[in-house]
Amino acid sequence: MDTQPIRKWYTLAAADVTEALHSDAAQGLTQQEAERRLAKQGANQLAEQKRKPLYSVFVDQFKDFMVLILFIATLISYFLGEYLDAIAIIAIILINGILGFIQEAKAERSLQALKELASPMARVIRGGHISMIPASRLVPGDLVQLEAGDRIPADLRLLSANRLEVEESALTGESVPVGKNVKRLETAQASTVPLGDQKNLAFMGTMVTGGTGSGIVVATGMSTEIGKIAHLMNTAEEAETPLQLRLEQMGKILVVVALLLTIVVIAAGVWHGHELFTMFLAGVSLAVAAIPEGLPAIVTVALALGVQRMIRRNAIVRKLPSVETLGCASVICSDKTGTLTQNKMTVTQVWHSDSTYEVSGSGYAPEGAFHYLGKMVSPARDGALSQMIRIADRCNNARLTCEEQSTRNLLGMGKTSRFWQVVGDPTEGALKVLAAKALGGNTERSNQQGQRVEELPFDSDRKMMSIVEKGTDGVYSLLTKGAAEAMLARSTHILWKGELTPLSATLRHQVLEQTERMAGKALRVLGFAYKTLQGYRPGQPIGSLENNLVFVGLAGMIDPPREEVRPAINLCHQAGIKTVMITGDHKVTAEAIARQIGLTRGYGEVLEGRELDNMSDEQLAEYAERVTVYARVSPEHKLRIVRALQSQGHVVAMTGDGVNDAPAIKTSDIGIAMGITGTDVTKEAADLVLRDDNFATIVAAVEEGRNIYDNIRKFIRYLLASNVGEILVMFFAMLLGLPLPLVPIQILWVNLVTDGLPAMALGVDQAEKDTMYQKPRNKAENIFSRGLGWKIVSRGFLIGAMTLLAFWLTLKENPNDLVHAQTVAFVTLVMAQLIHVFDCRSQYSVFHRNVFENKYLVWAVLSSIVLVIGVVYMDALQPIFKTTDLNLRDWALILVAAGVPTFVAGIGGVLTSGRQRTSKEKRPAMRTVRPD
Ligand SMILES: Nc1ncnc2c1ncn2[C@@H]1O[C@H](COP(=O)(O)OP(=O)(O)OP(=O)(O)O)[C@@H](O)[C@H]1O
Ligand SMILES: [Ca+2]
Structure with a gap:
C-alpha cells in the first residue's frame, strides 16, 4: 500500500475492498503487516498546526513593555558613560528571560503531553484478536468495530452495519444522522456520488449515533476525506482560565499604578535635590518592581504542573479552565456501575417458577455449580432454566477468553494457571460466565443451536436488548x-413450572417481589424472555417485536463497591461536597449499594426516573437538595438533574459514559467522562477524563483543583507583597527626603532574580492540611478575598517599613557611608522576602506549617541567599551592585528587621486562627454551599 490510488471504494463490493487491501474480513491484518504499513504509510493523523519553535518562545520573553523600558534605560546609561550599569541591566534582562523561557517551555511540554493522553482510541481486529489501540496507529486494511458514541477513526468501507447511524456534520454540515449500509453503489464511471450519499462508507471524524457495525480502513491521515479539507478547519484556541483573564486585567491596572508612582517618586527625588538621571533609573526600576510581569508565566506553570499531578492520580484534564472550577465543585453526581462499583459482575442467584438457585464459582472462571435448597442440580434437566441460560448466552455480545500462563517454582517445576477474562459489557460477561457454568465449562457448545440474524442493541432508555435467531429448524425466535420490570411490562405469558401460563396479576406481583428481594441484597437483577416469531422476514423493523413476550426468569449479579469509594465519599462529606448516585439500576439495588458505600446516612432520599418525569423543574430543584440516589433514570434525566442543582447555586460535577450522556456532561460545570468505558462523544464533551473510571479519582482531582488554586494564591501573595514592600521603601524615602535606600540595579535584582525561584516553588507547594475540610470556594470569588488583599498590603507595608528602618539606623550611625547603608537595606529587603515566603504557605500563620516540607522552596530560598551573598561580598560584583562587605552587627540588624514582618504577623495569625478554628468546629458537619 505505498500510495493509495484515488478509488471509489463505494463502487466496490465489500469482498473486493478487502481483497484490494490485502486484508481478511475475519482476522484482519497481522500485527507485523500492520506495523509494516504504519512505517510506510505514516500515522493516521491530520497534519497538526506547526508548534511554536523554541527560539521564538525565547524571543517572546523580550517582547514586553517592561523590557523595552529597561532597554531604553540601558541605552541612556551607556551614553552617559555608566557602562557597568548598562552591562548589569542587560545581564539581568537576560537571566530573567532565560527563567521565563524555561518556565514556558516546561508548561508547553506538559500541556502537549496532556493532549496526547486524551487522543482517541479505536477498536481493531488484528490477527483475529480484538484490542483497543490509539487511532493514530490504524493503517489501510485494518478491521475496525464501531459502536454508538464512537468517533470514526479513519475512512472505512463498511463490512457490516447493524442499524448503524452516523452523524456527519463535521464533513457535510448535515446534522441529521445518516443510516449506513454495506450495499455497493453502482455509478457511471465518470460521475461521483456526493459524500452524504456514500452510505457504505464511514468517514473519519464523524460520529456513530446509534447501532453497531464494522469496516475496513480504506484511507488514513491526510488522505481521508476530512484530511483533504483539514487545512480549512480552524482549530480551537487554547482557552485561558478565568483566573488568567482576571490577572491580565489586574496587570493592566498595575501598569497604570506603577507609572503614577514612578512619576511621584521621580518628582519627589528631583525636588529633594537628587540627580535627574539617577532618579530616572530609580523610577524605571520601581516601575519594574510594581509590575508583576512574572506572574502570568508562573500561573501557567502552576496550572500545568498541577495538571500533571492530576494525571499521576489518573485524572486527565481536557480543558484547562476546569482546573479552577474543580476546586469549586459542591456536588458530584456519579454513575454507579463501574465508578462507585468495580464493574466486575458475577451472577450469584437465578430464579424461575418460584424457585431460587444459588450459583457458585469464582471470578470469571466457567466452573461452578447450581444449588437448589442446598442440593446441587443440573440445569440441563430443568427446561425453564435451560431456556434462561440459552437467552443469557445468545442474547449477548460479550466473550469469555482464557489466557494460560506458565510459571515455574523454585524447584523448576512448571505450573500452568489460567486466567479468565471478559471482553465486552460486564453485565453480559457475567451472563456468559453463567451460561458457561451451566454448560459444564463449554463456552462453545451453545453456538451450534442457531444463528443470529438481527440484533436490537441495548440502550439505557429501553433498558433491554434483543436478538432474532434462526433455529436449526428454520424457525425464528426473539430472545x-x-x-426486570421493563421485561415484565412487555410480557403476556410466563414459563411457570414448565407450563406456558398467562401472566396473571398475582404472578406479576410474585416476580416483582422476587426482584426486590434480590435487589435488596445489592444484586443487579435482569429478566429473560422470548417468543417465537411467526411469519418473520429478516430485515423487518424489529422495534415492534419486543412485546407479547414469554417471561422466563431472573438472574441476580453482584458488583462489589470499589474499596476506595467509601473513604472518598467521607472526604467529600468533610469538604462540604454532596455526593449523588445516578444509576439506571433498580431502586432497591441502588439503595443497597448506597448504604454499603456510606452514601446514605439515614436522611438521603431516593428518586426514581418516572417520579422525576412527573415533577416540574421547580419541584425537582427543590427536591434535588435532599436526593442522594436517582434510580432507574435515563440519560435524559441527567440533564434535568444538572439544571436543577445548578438552579440551587451548585457547582455540579457530572459523570457519564454513553452517547446520550453528552448533553448533561456539557451542561454541568465539570463534565467527567470515563476513560475505559466512555465513548468518544462523552470524552470530547468532558472537562475531565478518568483514566480508571474511579469515583475516588474525581475526589482526588477536586483536591488537586483546590490545591492548585491555593498555590496560585500563595505566590500571588508573595510576589505582590514583595512588590508593595519595594515600592514603599522608595516611596517613603523620597517623601521623607532621605537618600536613595536602594540603587536601581538592586531593585532590578530583587525583582527579576531573587523573587522568581521561591515563587515557582510556591506553585508546587503541598496542600495545607485542611484543604479538604473547608467548604467549596464560591466560583465568583475574587482572588484577593478571604483576607488575601489585606495580607499583601500589611506584610508589604511591614517589609517596606523595616527595610527603611534598617537603612536609616545604619545611615545615622555613619552618615558618610551611603553605600554601606544601601547594602544593609538591600540585604534586609531580600531576607525579609525570603522569610516572608514561608508565611505565604499558610492562610493562618508561618507557625502552622513545617518549614522544610517543601524541598523546592528550601532550595530556592537557599540559592537566593547564596546569590545575594555573592553580590554583596564578591569584589568583582561590588562595583556593579554598589555593595560593600557587611559585618556581624549589620547581619544582626538585618535578620531582626527582616524577621519582624513575618513573625509579628505570625503571632497575630496564631491568635486569630485559634479563634477561627473553634468557631469552625461548631458548624454542622455536612453543608452544601450556595453563593449568596
Ligand atoms: N447489556 C444489557 N442488556 C440488557 N439489559 C441490560 C444490559 N445492561 C444493563 N441492562 C439493564 O438496564 C439497566 C440499566 O442499565 P444502564 O446501563 O442504564 O445502567 P448502568 O449504566 O449500567 O448503571 P449506572 O447508571 O449506575 O452506571 C440495568 O439495571 C439492567 O437491568
Ligand atoms: Ca451508565
Missing part, C-alpha cells in the same frame, strides 16, 4: 433480556 430478550433486560431490566
Whole structure:
C-alpha cells in the first residue's frame, strides 16, 4: 500500500475492498503487516498546526513593555558613560528571560503531553484478536468495530452495519444522522456520488449515533476525506482560565499604578535635590518592581504542573479552565456501575417458577455449580432454566477468553494457571460466565443451536436488548433480556413450572417481589424472555417485536463497591461536597449499594426516573437538595438533574459514559467522562477524563483543583507583597527626603532574580492540611478575598517599613557611608522576602506549617541567599551592585528587621486562627454551599 490510488471504494463490493487491501474480513491484518504499513504509510493523523519553535518562545520573553523600558534605560546609561550599569541591566534582562523561557517551555511540554493522553482510541481486529489501540496507529486494511458514541477513526468501507447511524456534520454540515449500509453503489464511471450519499462508507471524524457495525480502513491521515479539507478547519484556541483573564486585567491596572508612582517618586527625588538621571533609573526600576510581569508565566506553570499531578492520580484534564472550577465543585453526581462499583459482575442467584438457585464459582472462571435448597442440580434437566441460560448466552455480545500462563517454582517445576477474562459489557460477561457454568465449562457448545440474524442493541432508555435467531429448524425466535420490570411490562405469558401460563396479576406481583428481594441484597437483577416469531422476514423493523413476550426468569449479579469509594465519599462529606448516585439500576439495588458505600446516612432520599418525569423543574430543584440516589433514570434525566442543582447555586460535577450522556456532561460545570468505558462523544464533551473510571479519582482531582488554586494564591501573595514592600521603601524615602535606600540595579535584582525561584516553588507547594475540610470556594470569588488583599498590603507595608528602618539606623550611625547603608537595606529587603515566603504557605500563620516540607522552596530560598551573598561580598560584583562587605552587627540588624514582618504577623495569625478554628468546629458537619 505505498500510495493509495484515488478509488471509489463505494463502487466496490465489500469482498473486493478487502481483497484490494490485502486484508481478511475475519482476522484482519497481522500485527507485523500492520506495523509494516504504519512505517510506510505514516500515522493516521491530520497534519497538526506547526508548534511554536523554541527560539521564538525565547524571543517572546523580550517582547514586553517592561523590557523595552529597561532597554531604553540601558541605552541612556551607556551614553552617559555608566557602562557597568548598562552591562548589569542587560545581564539581568537576560537571566530573567532565560527563567521565563524555561518556565514556558516546561508548561508547553506538559500541556502537549496532556493532549496526547486524551487522543482517541479505536477498536481493531488484528490477527483475529480484538484490542483497543490509539487511532493514530490504524493503517489501510485494518478491521475496525464501531459502536454508538464512537468517533470514526479513519475512512472505512463498511463490512457490516447493524442499524448503524452516523452523524456527519463535521464533513457535510448535515446534522441529521445518516443510516449506513454495506450495499455497493453502482455509478457511471465518470460521475461521483456526493459524500452524504456514500452510505457504505464511514468517514473519519464523524460520529456513530446509534447501532453497531464494522469496516475496513480504506484511507488514513491526510488522505481521508476530512484530511483533504483539514487545512480549512480552524482549530480551537487554547482557552485561558478565568483566573488568567482576571490577572491580565489586574496587570493592566498595575501598569497604570506603577507609572503614577514612578512619576511621584521621580518628582519627589528631583525636588529633594537628587540627580535627574539617577532618579530616572530609580523610577524605571520601581516601575519594574510594581509590575508583576512574572506572574502570568508562573500561573501557567502552576496550572500545568498541577495538571500533571492530576494525571499521576489518573485524572486527565481536557480543558484547562476546569482546573479552577474543580476546586469549586459542591456536588458530584456519579454513575454507579463501574465508578462507585468495580464493574466486575458475577451472577450469584437465578430464579424461575418460584424457585431460587444459588450459583457458585469464582471470578470469571466457567466452573461452578447450581444449588437448589442446598442440593446441587443440573440445569440441563430443568427446561425453564435451560431456556434462561440459552437467552443469557445468545442474547449477548460479550466473550469469555482464557489466557494460560506458565510459571515455574523454585524447584523448576512448571505450573500452568489460567486466567479468565471478559471482553465486552460486564453485565453480559457475567451472563456468559453463567451460561458457561451451566454448560459444564463449554463456552462453545451453545453456538451450534442457531444463528443470529438481527440484533436490537441495548440502550439505557429501553433498558433491554434483543436478538432474532434462526433455529436449526428454520424457525425464528426473539430472545430478550433486560431490566426486570421493563421485561415484565412487555410480557403476556410466563414459563411457570414448565407450563406456558398467562401472566396473571398475582404472578406479576410474585416476580416483582422476587426482584426486590434480590435487589435488596445489592444484586443487579435482569429478566429473560422470548417468543417465537411467526411469519418473520429478516430485515423487518424489529422495534415492534419486543412485546407479547414469554417471561422466563431472573438472574441476580453482584458488583462489589470499589474499596476506595467509601473513604472518598467521607472526604467529600468533610469538604462540604454532596455526593449523588445516578444509576439506571433498580431502586432497591441502588439503595443497597448506597448504604454499603456510606452514601446514605439515614436522611438521603431516593428518586426514581418516572417520579422525576412527573415533577416540574421547580419541584425537582427543590427536591434535588435532599436526593442522594436517582434510580432507574435515563440519560435524559441527567440533564434535568444538572439544571436543577445548578438552579440551587451548585457547582455540579457530572459523570457519564454513553452517547446520550453528552448533553448533561456539557451542561454541568465539570463534565467527567470515563476513560475505559466512555465513548468518544462523552470524552470530547468532558472537562475531565478518568483514566480508571474511579469515583475516588474525581475526589482526588477536586483536591488537586483546590490545591492548585491555593498555590496560585500563595505566590500571588508573595510576589505582590514583595512588590508593595519595594515600592514603599522608595516611596517613603523620597517623601521623607532621605537618600536613595536602594540603587536601581538592586531593585532590578530583587525583582527579576531573587523573587522568581521561591515563587515557582510556591506553585508546587503541598496542600495545607485542611484543604479538604473547608467548604467549596464560591466560583465568583475574587482572588484577593478571604483576607488575601489585606495580607499583601500589611506584610508589604511591614517589609517596606523595616527595610527603611534598617537603612536609616545604619545611615545615622555613619552618615558618610551611603553605600554601606544601601547594602544593609538591600540585604534586609531580600531576607525579609525570603522569610516572608514561608508565611505565604499558610492562610493562618508561618507557625502552622513545617518549614522544610517543601524541598523546592528550601532550595530556592537557599540559592537566593547564596546569590545575594555573592553580590554583596564578591569584589568583582561590588562595583556593579554598589555593595560593600557587611559585618556581624549589620547581619544582626538585618535578620531582626527582616524577621519582624513575618513573625509579628505570625503571632497575630496564631491568635486569630485559634479563634477561627473553634468557631469552625461548631458548624454542622455536612453543608452544601450556595453563593449568596
Ligand atoms: N447489556 C444489557 N442488556 C440488557 N439489559 C441490560 C444490559 N445492561 C444493563 N441492562 C439493564 O438496564 C439497566 C440499566 O442499565 P444502564 O446501563 O442504564 O445502567 P448502568 O449504566 O449500567 O448503571 P449506572 O447508571 O449506575 O452506571 C440495568 O439495571 C439492567 O437491568
Ligand atoms: Ca451508565
